Amino acid sequence: MGEPDDRENTAPGEQQRAPGRPRAHALPAAGLLLLERDREQALLSAVIGELGAGRPALVTVTGEPGAGQNELLRWAARHATERGIRVLTARATPAEQDLRYGVVGQLLAGHQAFTDHLPHLFLDRDRPGRFPGLTRLLGAARERPTLLVVEDVHRLDPDSLRWLEALARRLPHAPLALLTGRTCTADAGPDWWAGSPLTGSATTVELALPGLTRTGTGTAVRAVCGTVGDRSFVDAVVDATGGNPTVVGDTLRRFTRAGHTPDADHVHHVRVIAAEVTGELAASALGSLRDPVVLDVLRALAVCGDLLDFPLVVALAGSGAVPETRLRAALLDSGLVAVSDGRFRVSGPVVRDRIVEEMPAAERADLHARAAELAHRAAADDQGIGDLLLRARPVGAAWAVDTLCRAAGAALRGGDRDRAAAYLSRALDEPLxxxxxxxxxxxxxxxxxxxxxxxxxxxxxxxxxxxxxxxxxxxxxxxxxxxxxxxxxxxxxxxxxxxxxxxxxxxGELPQExxxxxxxxxxxxxxxxxxxxxxxxxxxxxxxxxxPAPEPPRAPLTPAASGVRAWEAAARGADREEARRLARAALGPHPAGWPPLTVPRLLACRTLLLTEDLDDAETHLCALLTEAHRERRSVTVARVLALRAQLHLRQGRPDLAARDLAAADLELPPESRHPLSYPYWTALGVVTDLANGRTDRARAAAERPVPPPAEESVTGAHLLYARGLLAEADGDPHRAAALFRACGRWLLQYGCVNPALLPWRSRAAEAAHALGDAAQALKPAREELELAERWGAPGAIGAAQFSLAMMSGEDRVQRLRSAVEHLGRAPDRAAYTRAVVALASAGNAAQPERVTALAPPAYGTAGTGVPSAGHHAVVALHSPVPAPAPAPVRPGPLPPVWPSLSPGERAAAVLAARGLANREIAAALSVTTRTVELRLSSVYRKLRIRGRDELRALAQGTEDD
Missing domain, CATH: 1.25.40 (Serine Threonine Protein Phosphatase 5, Tetratricopeptide repeat)
Known part of the structure; x- marks a missing residue:
């Protein structure tokens, strides 16, 4: 993969310049190969100057294939000729590697004084110590300084190599310089100055040519494309070409002829063109390989060189009889292989792919299979072996399937699902x-x-x-x-x-045991x-x-049936205790030790949410999440996180719900979800965003179209409910009422009656009440209370009572007391707080026992009454949208001091008067403890009191007025 032998001085892009494009700078094609070579040119110029003064030199220029070694040597030859120095040039080629004195013949043919020695080059093959023309050359150099330029010395024939080594040993005796070029690979090229101390009196230099820097690449872009390239474009060229001058030049010339401009919009185009150029250069170098043994080793190296050591690669190729040193030299000579960190590697993925693609399909599949088996025996990396097996024929061995499955697991741990799926698909090709x-x-x-x-x-x-x-x-x-x-x-x-x-x-019809x-x-x-x-x-x-599916048995044999029965009972709102019992049975181990199913367990956890056993539900969800992470089941992880987000919403922790949904998006991206699950995820996201105050984001999600089949699912009702909450937040009771009623129709069609699932009746009633239709409002609200009492969950009953209290007349205070009583035994502390504030605002003066009714009970496991210290999480209503503070109801005039408080101060004052600590008030109101302290300080200042004792006395007095 060397540089082209192009010595024309045509400006790149000049012949086929696109219409309207600016003319490129007049930089010759060869000039691209000399970009950023000022230091090397200065050093060669100094060597040539010393040669004119009679000082000999030995200079070797190295670089990767295409780095411009030969062009730099040609520049030095022209420069020496201009200074009156005799210049003899030659170039070693693969075609002449078997020709005796091929390069020496080119050198001596370059001047008439040495042509009489040419016939002797191919004679006296076995006579030692004879170097045709060498003595005559040294004598002529004493008369006139001479520069010998030899390109690609790594391809020298053996006789020419010995001849040049003899010349190097005699350099101190004549004003003669030897300038050679080769690829910069370890072990390549002769050590010219080894073996003779006399060469120490000659200048010896080895120049290593690096690739183009970003600045040099930018200069090439400007020269070829006729305009300055964008930063991203230049970076892409550097990355795609590795700064190789030959590849950079060819790529930019093709890019320009295609009429593209060097900007960010054409980064992909230049990458594609660079890959094409690299592949073509690799194919050209591959075609020049004539030794089938070297070709076999090169193919084996392309297949598994990054996975196996070089001796194993040679063994895979079946070339053990050939000396390893010869194989290394031949591979380095091809220009397709480089040495990195002491290992032989093919030069880049494009070259590797081209080498492999040149093989017949059957041979390629067989080579990959044999390489995979050898890598397995060498205990190589599972994913590396899996990559080999992806392109191999079926090997028919158990180790292949096990390795592919382990590789898939490693890929999943790394987040590469496409690669994991490829491994598993390949495993299915094996006989299993x-x-x-x-x-x-x-x-x-x-x-x-x-x-x-x-x-x-x-x-x-x-x-x-x-x-x-x-x-x-x-x-x-x-x-x-x-x-x-x-x-x-x-x-x-x-x-x-x-x-x-x-x-x-x-x-089956056969009798069974x-x-x-x-x-x-x-x-x-x-x-x-x-x-x-x-x-x-x-x-x-x-x-x-x-x-239709038959009814499950009343005594299920499996936890899966228990989980489904629990959810069906919860959806019907029929028997809360039975639903709780079945849910806990579904979350237990299988009697036969079978792996548990996930969907029934999720349904059991959802049932526990409706029975208000939130602690139990959270414990089991965390266990499910740990199990799913351990088994790398992304869909299960996403589903568990989504259900836990619902739990957080019921606990009044929308920030945690948003965190779980974000994690679920990473496990199961929105674009990867099945269309039928769209309403479920959208509804959950909308409700979470509303709870976190992100109304615009919720609105954008709710307005996206839903696939038609998904609209007819029960999760479509959840989306209608979420849209109703959004309309409610936007102050549109007409649309909210219509959406809540539509939600109810779908739920009833699917047999979902329990108001603990979605309290659509109370929401529709509140919307109707806001529109002034009292009769239409009270009917669904009373129906929800009846269904909630049948279900028996305190939170559902309290929420229904609270909703009725906001719309009823004479029995408002009694319903608020009932709401406070029930919500005090539920895990929904936020709903309890709103009920307490509403009851305090009602200002009932005839019930002194109200102070006792307002005292918050200890809260533990929902529905059990078991105390649990420190559990003061704020829990939202069935809709996590924060309900606005109810307008003060004034059956009689309130004391003049109380209305002077803001709603936030009034809520904090009521809870403080009921004996809650600042931390508990903060949790109940979803604010910080510092905010509670500031609000209470303001309350004390406005009411002109000195602390909680006077606040309690004032509150008692307000109730007894």
């Missing part, structure tokens, strides 16, 4: 037993859910439809994975087909439970002749 194949297929499907969810759905469907017995035990896991990815359509279709073919409680029958029944129950999860998420069923 059914149990191993289904395991790899499931692992691949889990990876593809992130990068190609639709393809993952097709793969999962194929797993579930596979008739082999070994697949039967994995069908429920496949369906579980499909539901996690959000492809409920594929999951429902595959489950319905499986159950339709299997029949009730097992498949009791243990086998019980296992078959358990598998059937799991599939049925998952079908019940998928079926409600569709409005129109697929055209499959199968009845």
């Amino acid at each position: 037993p059914p149990r191993t194949r289904v395991r790899v297929q499931l692992q691949l499907a889990g990876t593809e859910l992130v990068i190609a969810p639709v393809a993952a759905g097709r793969r999962i469907h194929g797993i579930m439809r596979e008739p082999a017995e070994e697949y039967a035990a994995h069908r429920s896991r496949a369906a579980d994975l499909c539901l996690l990815g959000g492809d409920t359509d594929t999951a429902w279709r595959a489950l319905a087909e499986c159950l339709a073919e299997d029949g009730p409680a097992g498949s 009791p243990g086998a029958a019980q296992e078959a029944a358990a598998r059937h129950e799991e599939l049925t439970a998952l079908l019940r999860v998928a079926q409600p998420l569709r409005r129109t069923f697929a055209e499959i002749a199968v009845p």
Whole structure:
């Protein structure tokens, strides 16, 4: 891959300059190879000057292929000729490496005085000590200083090499200089001045040519393109070409002829062109290789040179009979290999790809397979072996599958899902037993859910439809994975087909042992439970002749069935204790020791959210998250984080919810989610943004179009609810009421009655009340209270009572007292605080026992009444949108001092009067402790009191007025 032998002085880009483009600077093509060579030119000029004064010299110029060594030697030859020095030139070529004295013949033919020695060059081959023309050359040099210029000395034929070595030893006896060029590779080229102390009296110099710097590359861009290149463009040229002058010049000339401009918009174009130029130079150098042994070693080095040491590469190529030193020299001579950190490596990925692509497909696949096996025996890196296996034929060995699976795990740990999927896909090309194949297929499907969810759905469907017995035990896991990815359509279709073919409680007509029958029944129950999860998420069923999923048994055999039954009971709002019992059973271990399914466990945790057992739910979610991280299941991690974000919203911690959603986006990017799961993620993001005060961001997300099939799912109701909250925050009660009612219609269609899931009735009632329709407002609010009391969760009852209190008349205070009582036993401290403030603002003077009613009870596990010290987290209502402080209700005039407080000061004063510490008030109001201190100080100043004792007395007096 050397530099071109182009000695014309045509300005680059001049012949095909694009119309309207500025004319390039008059820099010759050869001038690009001499950019940033001022130091080297000055040194060569000094050597030539000393040669004219009679001092001999020995100069070697080295550089990477294309660095401009030969062009610098030609410049020195022209410079010496201009100063009256005799110049003899030659160039070693691969074609003359077997020709005796090929380079010497070129040198002597350069002057008439030496031509009579040419016939003797090919005679007397076996006579030692004879160097034709050498004596005559030394004599002529004493008469006139002579410069010998030899290009590419690493390709010298053996006789010419010995001749030049003899000349080097005789340099001190004549005003003669030897200037040579070669590639800058270790072990390449002769050590000219070794072997004779006499060469110490001659000037000896070795010049190493570096690549172009960024400044030099910018100069080349300006010269060839006719304008200054953008910084990003110049950086791209440096990165794509490595600063190699030949590659830089060819790339820029092609770039200019294509009519492009050197700006940031054309960075990709210049990278593509640079790759083409590098590949063509590599192909040219590859075509010049004539030794098949060297070619085999070069191919083996391109395949696994970064993974195996050079002796193993030679063994892979089957070239053990050839001396290693000869192979090293031949590889370095090709210009396609460089030495880095003491290792032989192919010069860049483009060159490596070109070498491999030149091989026939069958040989290439076989070489990769043999390289992978050798790397396996050498205990190389799993991902390195996996990369070899990706391009290899099937090896038919168990180690290959194990290595590919380990490589996939390493890639997942590094966040490279595409690479992991490639490893697993390649593992499926090997001959595998059914149990191993289904395991790899499931692992691949889990990876593809992130990068190609639709393809993952097709793969999962194929797993579930596979008739082999070994697949039967994995069908429920496949369906579980499909539901996690959000492809409920594929999951429902595959489950319905499986159950339709299997029949009730097992498949097959052969008699089964009791243990086998019980296992078959358990598998059937799991599939049925998952079908019940998928079926409600569709409005129109697929055209499959199968009845709806049957009711699960009252005594489930599997935790999966318990989890589904728990969620169905919670959605119906029928039996809170039974739902809690089933949810906890679903989160326990499987009786048969089977791996637990994820979707039923998530449903169990969602059930615990509705039963207000938030501590239990958070504990199990953290365990699920740890398990998913350990197994590198990104979709599961994202789903668990999303559910934990819902838990944080119910606890009034929207900042933590936003953090979990951001982490979920990293695990499962929005563009990688299945279209059917769009409403779920959008609704959760909108509600979280509203809770954090990011209304504009929530509005932008809510306005994005939803795929039509996703609108007809139960999660579409969640999105309608979120949009209703947004309309409520925007002060649009008409739109809010319509959205909340639409949400309710969808939920009722899917059998979701429990107001603890989404309190759409109270929200619709509040919107109707804001529009002045009292009758339309009270009906859904009373219905929600009735359903909440049937469910029995204190938080749901308290929220319903609070909503009714804001719209009722005579029984307002009684309902507020009931709301305070129920919310005090719920995990929703923020809702409790709002109820307390509202009750204090109502100013009921006839109930002195109200002070006792307002005292906050100790809070522990939701619904149990077990105290838990320090648990004072603020918990939002079922909608985490902060409700505005209710307008003061004035059944009678308030004391003149109380209305002088701001809403924030009034809330802090009420809670302080009820005995809460500053830290508890801060948690209840979602502010800092310092803010509470400042508000109370302002309260004391405005009310002209000295502390909490007087504040409690004043509050008591207000209640008793």
